[in-house]
Amino acid sequence: MLIPFSVKNCFQLLCNHKVPAAGFKNTTKGGLMLQSISNDVYQNLAVEDWIHDHVNLEGKPILFFWKNSPCVVIGRHQNPWQECNLNLLREEGIKLARRRSGGGTVYHDMGNINLTFFTTKKKYDRMENLKLIVRALNAVQPQLDVQVTKRFDLLLDGQFKISGTASKIGRTTAYHHCTLLCSTDGTSLSSSLKSPYQGIKSNATTSIPSLVKNLLEKDPTLTCEVLMNAIATEYAAYHQIENHINLINPTDETLFPGINSKAKELQTWEWIYGKTPKFSINTTLNVLHEQSHLEIKVFIDIKNGRIEICNIEAPDHWLPLEICDKLNSSFIGSKFCPTETIMLTNILLRTCPENQELHSKWNILCEKIKGIM
């Protein structure tokens, strides 16, 4: 279903933004600019989905500005275990989201600007959008050396990536979104995007790591606010529309009917982890127990985020074979997830003989297994 972007909708938007009522007549002509008042990555991704599914963009492209509190966003066909440090994300309260567009993994925080260019499929042109951003940056700081690469990255001084791009093409509409590094926490970015997980074999699309830099480090006048306004000015000039950004609330069901269920879906385990392409883990866990060093072989096949094949092999002088067998068979079909593993292994432990030494070995094994999830 395509909904023409009506003046009524536009007026509703304008209620959130201080413009004289006379201004709204020209706003929808040739395009629109929106900015989310939310910093929730799932709500903001839901806005993208909603506009992509419901808005007729013929002659009316949209530019959407959004920023998120700390999170990692993986591409549609990526493997989060390969792309980031999930244990760290959980410890630090950094959210993980899977977007619907392709491409690689990115770290977002309030120092990163996200830009989404919505157009019809025919007008989809990433180069045009990125050139617009470069013009905007040079309008603020003419000395800035920013180039668009063949991979549609933006490179500062020929070596530092300041923007990455991804896209989605649907029946009649398309969107191109990109990041812009302004003042992001570089330490958090590096540590979040460094995967500690070994032995993963997968056909998922992988990210290409790059050296990054914040624009603010290059020039202290390039704050998020300054950059957003510069890009908005350039977009308005290019599309001959009025230069104002409409604030939108992504949880407003009157403006975006059905959007909250989109946001909800994006937060489900089934979407974030369950959509990971089939992969296998083939690794060895090293255990130090009472001054002896042991190797536990692990072979797990995971499909739709769930364990299909499980072969955990501990030396049987350390842990009886039948206990490992019990563990392996009980894992089949369960989520590859520490929470579910804890639950499962606790239940199983109750069926093991009451033996302190055995229980302590069991706990060591389970902790190690949890560590790879």
Added chain:
Amino acid sequence: MALRMARSMLAAARSLHATPVLAVPNPPWPWPRPRLVRAGVIRALRMGRTLLSERTFTHKHEWITTKTDTGTVGISNFAQESLGDVVYCSLPEVGTKLKKQDEFGALESVKAASKLYSPLSGEVTEINEALAEIPGLVNKSCYEDSWLTKMTLSDPSELDDLMSEEAYEKYVKSTEE
């Protein structure tokens, strides 16, 4: 093959309780004379073409070839060129039931993630496992080695809505203008 078709067309015509199209059981020509052809016979003719696995196309650039009630689905050369290098193929599970135009997967390329739409209604019976290892096969051999799925057809009459190769080429030219 032609004689068998002629016989089946005769049977179809008779079942319409109309004057038989052909007075003799074994006509010397494979097709009835055009002015005597009735709607049901045209349908039988089209079904006959299906038996010969002619490739037909959708407006969304998917193609399908059919053999009796099974179809093989892929994307056209225009589609693979437009996509650019394919880096990932997301295909449905075997057993997935689809209605015509249902989204059944996606191709991620350097350009974007693009959805795939089912040309016909039916059930997925096979997916091309080679594409998991070599997604780029879609760019190299979109009509042969990189078929995407095979499916049973629940409503073969839907084939009537698809374009022949010639019509599709014309359609693509018109969209490029």
